[in-house]
């Protein structure tokens with residue numbers, strides 16, 4: 039049986055594949071070691087046909103309890119989530135889960151570098167938003183405020199990333215500026 | 225069909241569950257944020273029975289290209305692999321894959337904190353071995369030397385971890401000593 043909602047499941051693939059390419063570039067150039075975590079799966083039934091081949095016959099997608107990407111840059115821990123929206127003027131906060139926000143708050147407490155990469159699919163605008171701003175917008179929602187971040191708000195406190203060729207989405211360049219790694223790296 | 229080799233697949237569960245408990249303790253106490261990565265799975269066929277339930281009907285285990293555990297401790301990136309053996313006097317290097325060693329070398333180049341936790345199941349001895357020593361033993365094998373690390377070698381350069389109650393395997397305590405985090409943490 040083929041997935042019915044193929045267009046839905048392909049949504050988000052542009053950002054993900056651009057980030058995978060970016061991370062591969064960082065890896066090969068020795069700039070940073072950042073990987074996407076495997077999709078968490080609850081395995082229920084496995085068929086051991088031969089000694090070498092195990093076929094998973096029944097499994098379910100689990101909700102991720104952390105973010106999708108993490109790794110190391112110059113000894114510092116890097117952690118981020120990437121999301122995109124078809125909306126034009128705002129970014130829906132329902133794209134995030136409460137336990138992901140909880141995870142990001144813990145990372146910040148441990149002095150890790152934590153942010154989200156947000157993409158507006160229609161305009162192809164990409165922003166890096168530091169997690170402390172995401173927390174503010176999230177907490178505003180929890181207190182009864184709007185369930186999304188206005189694009190103008192993201193433009194105000196976020197950092198726009200222009201799409202490049204190599205690397206595609208150069209978020210490390212933003213991190214260099216924010217954490218003053220820049221001087222010895224350029 | 226139930227797995228034929230249930231004893232084989234349960235091998236390693238003691239160390240893994242002790243480390244999961246340890247990491248949960250660190251998380252709840254605000255000491256460190258370290259997670260085990262999900263098992264990487266290649267998904268081939270998915271059944272969308274309803275809008276909310278997707279059942280994975282065919283998938284395969286993929287060989288991990290990184291280590292199993294990573295996270296953040298006081299801003300620093302932590303990365304490790306955990307392995308156990310039934311052997312008494314040596315630890316087989318075949319427990320590691322070449323691309324895992326490659327990954328660990330990249331982590332060290334990025335100034336990350338990288339090590340392995342080795343357990344001798346029979347004696348229940350647990351050691352933290354810093355990755356630079358693992359690389360030496362690995363390279364010795366690649367150059368035609370022995371395919372395992374002698375337990376006496378591990379005792380010489382590794383750090384024994386006594387099993388505790390809370391946390392079970394207090395590897396952060398070793399990291400404190402090795403990286404001089406100790407003074408303000410005790």
Ligand SMILES: [Mg+2]
Pocket residue numbers: 102105106119120
């Ligand atoms: Mg995600």
Ligand SMILES: [Mg+2]
Pocket residue numbers: 288291292305306
């Ligand atoms: Mg493993």
